[in-house]
Amino acid sequence: MNVRSQISMVFHLDKCIGCHTCSLACKNIWTDRKGTEYMWWNNVETKPGTGFPTKWEDQEKYRGGWEKAENGKLLLKSTSKSKTVTNLFHNPSMPSMDDYYEPWTYKYDELFNAPEGSDQPTARPISMVTGEYMNVEAGPNWDDDLGGSPVYAENDPNLKGLTPDQRAQLSAVERLVFFYFPRICNHCLNPSCVASCPSGALYKRGEDGIVLIDQKRCRGWRSCVAACPYKKTFYNWNTGKSEKCVLCYPRLETGQAPACFHSCVGRIRYLGVLLYDADRLEEVAKLPDDQLIDGHRSIILNPNDAAVIQAAQQNGIHDSVIESAQSSPVYKFVKEWKLALPPHIEFRTMPMLFYVPPLSPVMATRNDDTVTSVSTEFFHDIEDARVPLQFLANLFGAGHQGKLVYALKKQKAVRVYRRAKTVGDISIATAEQLLREADCTAAEAEAIYELTSLCTFEERFVIPPMHREEAIEMMRDPQEHKTQVGFGFMEAPQRGL
Numbered sequence: 001m002n003v004r005s006q007i008s009m010v011f012h013l014d015k016c017i018g019c020h021t022c023s024l025a026c027k028n029i030w031t032d033r034k035g036t037e038y039m040w041w042n043n044v045e046t047k048p049g050t051g052f053p054t055k056w057e058d059q060e061k062y063r064g065g066w067e068k069a070e071n072g073k074l075l076l077k078s079t080s081k082s083k084t085v086t087n088l089f090h091n092p093s094m095p096s097m098d099d100y101y102e103p104w105t106y107k108y109d110e111l112f113n114a115p116e117g118s119d120q121p122t123a124r125p126i127s128m129v130t131g132e133y134m135n136v137e138a139g140p141n142w143d144d145d146l147g148g149s150p151v152y153a154e155n156d157p158n159l160k161g162l163t164p165d166q167r168a169q170l171s172a173v174e175r176l177v178f179f180y181f182p183r184i185c186n187h188c189l190n191p192s193c194v195a196s197c198p199s200g201a202l203y204k205r206g207e208d209g210i211v212l213i214d215q216k217r218c219r220g221w222r223s224c225v226a227a228c229p230y231k232k233t234f235y236n237w238n239t240g241k242s243e244k245c246v247l248c249y250p251r252l253e254t255g256q257a258p259a260c261f262h263s264c265v266g267r268i269r270y271l272g273v274l275l276y277d278a279d280r281l282e283e284v285a286k287l288p289d290d291q292l293i294d295g296h297r298s299i300i301l302n303p304n305d306a307a308v309i310q311a312a313q314q315n316g317i318h319d320s321v322i323e324s325a326q327s328s329p330v331y332k333f334v335k336e337w338k339l340a341l342p343p344h345i346e347f348r349t350m351p352m353l354f355y356v357p358p359l360s361p362v363m364a365t366r367n368d369d370t371v372t373s374v375s376t377e378f379f380h381d382i383e384d385a386r387v388p389l390q391f392l393a394n395l396f397g398a399g400h401q402g403k404l405v406y407a408l409k410k411q412k413a414v415r416v417y418r419r420a421k422t423v424g425d426i427s428i429a430t431a432e433q434l435l436r437e438a439d440c441t442a443a444e445a446e447a448i449y450e451l452t453s454l455c456t457f458e459e460r461f462v463i464p465p466m467h468r469e470e471a472i473e474m475m476r477d478p479q480e481h482k483t484q485v486g487f488g489f490m491e492a493p494q495r496g497l
């Protein structure tokens, strides 16, 4: 057992109100510089929709992430030793500015200093890249709230495999219900961005697993941009270097939550430490699609297990980090309750940001504007959810519904149970029966309710002390301390460029 620690995250999608406060908090701190105008290290997408950059989930187009080769090896889709040099000069799968958008501002002078006249002065948009006047034709949230056109929703890659009936259900979604999908870098356990860099500029911090780009080593080859299937590394056209979400590590090192977490209006975000077994990473990343979620969960270790604690201590993980892992909200959502799922696990980067899938608003049974049923039928069946199950399964289950249905059924059971306790129009016996069917106890339901609805700032963000000095010592001697300097099976295709 090779125990390592990782700062991990959960986003609870039923709580996101799509306010974009998180995106702006990040933008104001990190990407308000020249060359970063188009970057959104944190962005919030409307689902169904094509997202940012457009259709980022379509790996037939972008070829990000990993694939299992016939010889059983795990290979990068975007590059290889033989393709490294040619890809430097032209990578056909690289997103272009059209896939993002051309950032713009306005000539405010023309608005404020316009001479008096009979017409209304306007500020025309100008490109922040060329400085020329431009017509705005796309933006980072062009399809926000399904705005603009059904074209975006109808081209969501997660519609793949949906039946005509499910697509019809989706039409109802477009009229009534959609959900928000906030995204940041997943700080993956098997990051394809790190493995793809010919200069060895990307690395995963030994002490907490945060994935960073060393700006001094980066040569701007943009291999990471092509290799990340989530498109969460970006090229700065001004500095000629690539950049990405740093999980606000300077804030974490001083005990503060990342800005997007701290500012989240819906309180959807949770952060905490997970301990995992790095020796099993390669084996798990090669599992068949339908076993990936179980495999991913299985390498997350119980921080209260004596053997895990001992192995963690032997690997140099500080006692205070182990204690932090023991009260991690992420461990509860992901491992204990099995409510949170990784996005697109089939990309095989082993993301460490997990999502509680949306149960969506309750569909009540009404007659003459009166709720006729106050039984459990008041809550729609999971199978009848407005967002088709297969759509959610494509996003959070590699196309398989099993783990998703489990998470949704448990959420529904908790809702019914709390309604039985607080409103009283459903019997406790009925609610407890639903809990049993959802593999949940009353105590667990209370704990889920508490962490979802009542928890404090300190319970949502359990930030370990960082011990930077000791971590730097560990990095000097990676073999002895087995830090996350690099995994044998994902060496860069050609280091040293």
Ligand code: SF4
Binding pocket: 184, 185, 186, 187, 188, 191, 192, 193, 194, 211, 227, 228, 229, 230, 231, 232, 233, 244, 349
């Ligand atoms: Fe790298 Fe994963 Fe972040 Fe993409 S999401 S930049 S692969 S760590």
Ligand code: SF4
Binding pocket: 015, 016, 017, 018, 019, 020, 021, 022, 023, 044, 180, 182, 263, 264, 265, 266, 267, 268
């Ligand atoms: Fe959603 Fe929170 Fe971002 Fe608002 S701040 S869009 S609630 S993740």
